[in-house]
Amino acid sequence: MSQDSSNSAIPVLTKLRFRHLQLLELLGRTRNLRIAAEQMHITQPAATKILSDLEAMFGAPLFERLPREMRPTDLGTLSVRYAGTALSGLGKFSNEFATLKNGGYGHLTVGFIPASAAQLVTAAIKEIQRRRPRLIIKLVEQSSDQLATWLEERRLDVMVGRPTEPRHEALFHVVDLLAEPARTVVGQHHPLLKRRRMEITDLGRWPWILYPQGTAMRQLFEETFAAAGMIAPVGIVETPSIFSTLELLQATDMISLQPQAAMDKYVKHGLLGYLDVPIRRTMSNYSVITRKDEATSQAMNEFVAILLAIAAQC
Numbered sequence: 681m682s683q684d685s686s687n688s689a690i691p692v693l694t695k696l697r698f699r700h701l702q703l704l705e706l707l708g709r710t711r712n713l714r715i716a717a718e719q720m721h722i723t724q725p726a727a728t729k730i731l732s733d734l735e736a737m738f739g740a741p742l743f744e745r746l747p748r749e750m751r752p753t754d755l756g757t758l759s760v761r762y763a764g765t766a767l768s769g770l771g772k773f774s775n776e777f778a779t780l781k782n783g784g785y786g787h788l789t790v791g792f793i794p795a796s797a798a799q800l801v802t803a804a805i806k807e808i809q810r811r812r813p814r815l816i817i818k819l820v821e822q823s824s825d826q827l828a829t830w831l832e833e834r835r836l837d838v839m840v841g842r843p844t845e846p847r848h849e850a851l852f853h854v855v856d857l858l859a860e861p862a863r864t865v866v867g868q869h870h871p872l873l874k875r876r877r878m879e880i881t882d883l884g885r886w887p888w889i890l891y892p893q894g895t896a897m898r899q900l901f902e903e904t905f906a907a908a909g910m911i912a913p914v915g916i917v918e919t920p921s922i923f924s925t926l927e928l929l930q931a932t933d934m935i936s937l938q939p940q941a942a943m944d945k946y947v948k949h950g951l952l953g954y955l956d957v958p959i960r961r962t963m964s965n966y967s968v969i970t971r972k973d974e975a976t977s978q979a980m981n982e983f984v985a986i987l988l989a990i991a992a993q994c
Contacts, residue, residue, distance in 0.1 A: 695737055696737070698770070699720070699730055700734050700737075701767050702763075703716060703727060703730050703731060703734070704742070704760050704763035705767055706719055707731070707750055707752070708756075708757075708760030708761075708764070711749040711750050712749065712750065713727055713728065713731070731743065734759075738755070738759070740755050741753055742756035765833050768833060768835050769834050772787065772789075772834070775787055776977075786977060787815075787816045787817075788815060788816070788817050788837055788838075788977070788980055788983060789817075789818040789835070789836050789837045790805075790817065790819055790836070790837065790838055790839070790840070790983070791819075791820040791821075791822060791827040791831065791839040791840070792819070792821060792827070792839065792841065793822070793840065793841040793842070793895075794821055794920055794921070794942075795938060795939040795941070795942035796858065796939040796941040796942050796966070797840045797857075797966050798821065798922070799941060799942065800840065800858065800987060800990060800991060800994075801819070801840055801987075803990050804986045804987045804990055805817060807986050808979070808982060811982065812979060815979055820836065821920075823841075823891070823894065823895050823920055824839075824841035824843070824895065824896065825844040827839040827841050828841070828844055828845070828848060828969070831852065831969060831970075831971060832971075837976075837977070838968060838969065838983065838984060839969045840857065840966060840967070840968055840969070840987065842896055842964060842966055843969065844894070848969075850972075851971065851972060852969045852970060852971060852972060853970045853972055854967045854968075855967055855969075855984075855988065856967050857966055857967055857968055857987065857988070857991040858941075858965060858966065858994055859964070860941065860962065860963035860964075860965075861939070861940045861941070861959075861963070862897065862937050862938065862939055862940065862959050862962065862963055863937070863938065863940045863943060863954045863955075863959065864935055864937055864954065864955040864957045864959070865929065865936055865937075865946075865947070865952050865953070865954055866929060866933070866934070866935050866936075866952065866953055866955060867929045867930045867932070867933070867951075867952060867953070868930075868952060868953050869933075870933055870953065871933070872886070872935075872955055873953045873955070875956070876956060877956050878955065878956065878957055879908070879957065879958070880904055880905065880908045880959075881910060882957075883913075883955070884910050884911070884913055884914075886913065886914070886933065886934070886935050887917070887932070887933070887934045888901075888913045888915070888917075888934060888935050889917045889919065889928050890917070890918050890919075890936070890937070891918070891919075891920055892918050892919075895920070896964060896966075897937060897939070897963065900937065900959075900961060900963055903961065904959060904960070904961070907960070915934075917934065922938075925938070929952055930952070935955070937959070939963065968987050968988065
């Protein structure tokens with residue numbers, strides 16, 4: 681940012697207040713001034729006045745006044761996004777300050793992708809809790825694209841997953857952890873377990889449990905089917921939940937492509953079985969991802985170091 685642009689922003693920043701940010705965030709979510717006012721415990725005219733002050737402050741309309749909704753303009757969308765980020769940061773600061781003031785050891789919010797990464801995160805949490813038994817840890821399990829959005833918005837301190845957009849290189853530090861070999865897996869009762877060897881073309885008539893579109897595992901599945909010249913399976917259930925997948929595999933004749941590290945224990949205990957089908961590509965490494973150019977807490981630095989040490993031993 682140039683010196684001139686920095687100086688022009690100062691008058692706005694000196695006038696911006698918490699209630700301005702709160703109204704922006706609420707209007708962005710609800711698109712309704714009455715509901716936003718109710719959630720702020722103020723009258724609708726008071727909310728209208730706050731919004732008018734904001735638009736006068738910024739010198740631009742932030743919302744279109746439509747009959748049934750308040751629709752953000754392009755500048756409004758930008759303002760709503762940054763208001764949410766600012767409120768999230770203020771909430772985190774308030775919680776951590778109160779915790780440390782009362783003798784605690786702070787908070788750590790960790791986002792992670794399901795399956796293999798969950799095992800690594802679990803091991804890291806076990807170790808950091810041994811070192812910092814009063815640290816408050818919040819876990820968020822989701823796909824990499826959503827986790828990256830939350831990391832950018834400062835709703836997460838660290839994520840274990842994969843960058844999903846080219847621009848993430850400029851935003852995040854990305855350090856590889858582990859690769860994810862994938863296997864086709866079924867319930868222990870599945871008829872195909874009786875066959876010693878088969879190709880992916882033998883599986884097209886069976887229903888599948890798949891990760892959602894946009895995930896690395898779904899991309900691997902689609903590339904595998906496309907390489908075999910096959911169309912989509914006859915039936916599909918989409919879910920990112922490893923627990924839902926486990927229940928479905930045991931209750932149906934469905935097939936799923938899953939990280940081997942996450943399935944080994946269920947196969948070992950006789951709940952599931954691997955099909956002898958070659959998957960000719962492995963998953964890309966998943967990584968520990970943090971924001972660039974930001975001061976980090978000691979607890980977060982320690983957690984990242986633990987993740988890297990455990991991955992190095994695998």
